[in-house]
Amino acid sequence: MLVPCTGRVEEILVLKAFESGADGVMVVGCMEGDCHYLVGNIQARRRVARVADILEKIGIGGQRVRMYNLSAGEGVNFAAFANEMTEHVRGLGPSPINVVRKGPKK
Amino acid sequence: MIVGNAKPIEEVLSMIEPFDKLIVAGCNGCVTVCRAGGEKEVQILASALRLAREAQGRPVEIREVTLERQCDPEYVELMRPYVGDYQAVVSIACGAGVQFLAEHFSKTPLLPGINTGFIGVTEKQGEWSERCQACGDCVLHLTGGICPVTRCSKSLFHGPCGGSVEGHCEIDKEVPCGWQLIIDRLKALGRLDLYEKLRPMKSWKTSRDGGPRRIVREDLI
Incomplete structure (x- = not known):
């Protein structure tokens, strides 16, 4: 999903991704201190932390x-981060939502 | 504004446990400004509740609503056509809003999704502090615009107590002494005479001591 700045990534967007069946969500923003809109990526970091807290509690x-x-x-770094996140989420397994939606193993 | 803070999600989940079809109702007033109960918080809470319940294998259907104000009957009544289709309402307005919904929809359980804190101000983003306890008889013109009821931990009316040390309150070194603030401000205004003038004891009959209060404006009825 493309947004003009990670400052646009509000908590509900990430939560909706999980409601839509995502097993994991990575939010990729500019380097801290380099935000064209000054603090967009800092806001995103706080929101991601808030969502992580909610997801943990539920x-x-x-x-x-x-x-x-x-x-x-940094295309190469992006690919490396994407691979790292993919492996990380594979390690965690499917989201409990997807486990329930898939139903019991036959 | 009235400042509130979200209840822990676990507590809200426990409240909605018996229900499968809910409304989560926000308010566009004070709780929107203090980021506790506005439209965005409705979306976040509703989504979190849906996720949690689906993960438990007990999905919940949620209608998301944000009223202009939950403390005015015109807006509350907008929920009447559909509120009966739901088993309960989680209101993330202040306590007044929750109670007003309960009064209007007597057959629907009302569940509070936030804790109402105080009447206060925004210090900076994410930080609020109390300024008014609604005592019903304002004396700010005598105290340099600083409220002795709220800013003094003991609500003293005739100057600081012995617990005022270097401008701070004995309850916490981070809390300024309300009376030190008042005296400093009166000095700055050149109005220390207001502090030195003897005043009768404050009547608390306009405060909570007389039970639930009511203001009636005959000129508006």
Whole structure:
């Protein structure tokens, strides 16, 4: 999902991703201190932390959401972060929501 | 504004445990400004409740509503056409809003989603502090615009107590002594005469001591 700035990533967007069946969400913003809108990525970091706290408390798992920072020119780093997040979420397994939706193993 | 703070999600989940079809109702007034009960908080709470309940294998249907104000009958009545279709309402307005919904919809359980804190101000983003205890007989013109009822931990009316040390209150070194603030401000205004003038004891009959209060404006009825 593309947004003009991670400052646009409000808590509900991340929560909706989990309601829509995501097993994990990574929020990728600019380097801290380099925000074109001054504090967009700082706000995003706080919101991600807030969502992680909610997910932890409701049994989905706070580890399923992470924030990464890199500059727009760091394609290699982006790929590395995406791979890292993918492995991380695979390690956690499917979200409890998806386990319930899939139903008991036959 | 009235400042509130979200209840722990676990507590709200415990309250909604018997129900499968709910309304989460916010308020566009004070609790929107203090980020406890506005439209965004309705979305977040409703989503979190849906996720939690689905993960438990007991999905819950939630209608999200944010009224202009939950403390005015015109707006509360907007819920009447559909409120009966739901088993309960989680209101994240202040305590007045929750109670007003309960009064209007007598057959629907009302569940408070936030804790109402105080009448206060925004110190900075994410930080609020108390300024008024609604004593019903304002004396701010005599005390340099600083309320002795609220800012003095003992609500003293005739100067600081012995627990005022270097401008701070004995209850906590981070809390300024309300009377030190008042005297400093009166000095700055050149109005220490207001402090030195003897005044009769404050009547608390306009405060909570007389039970629930009511203001009636005949000119508006």
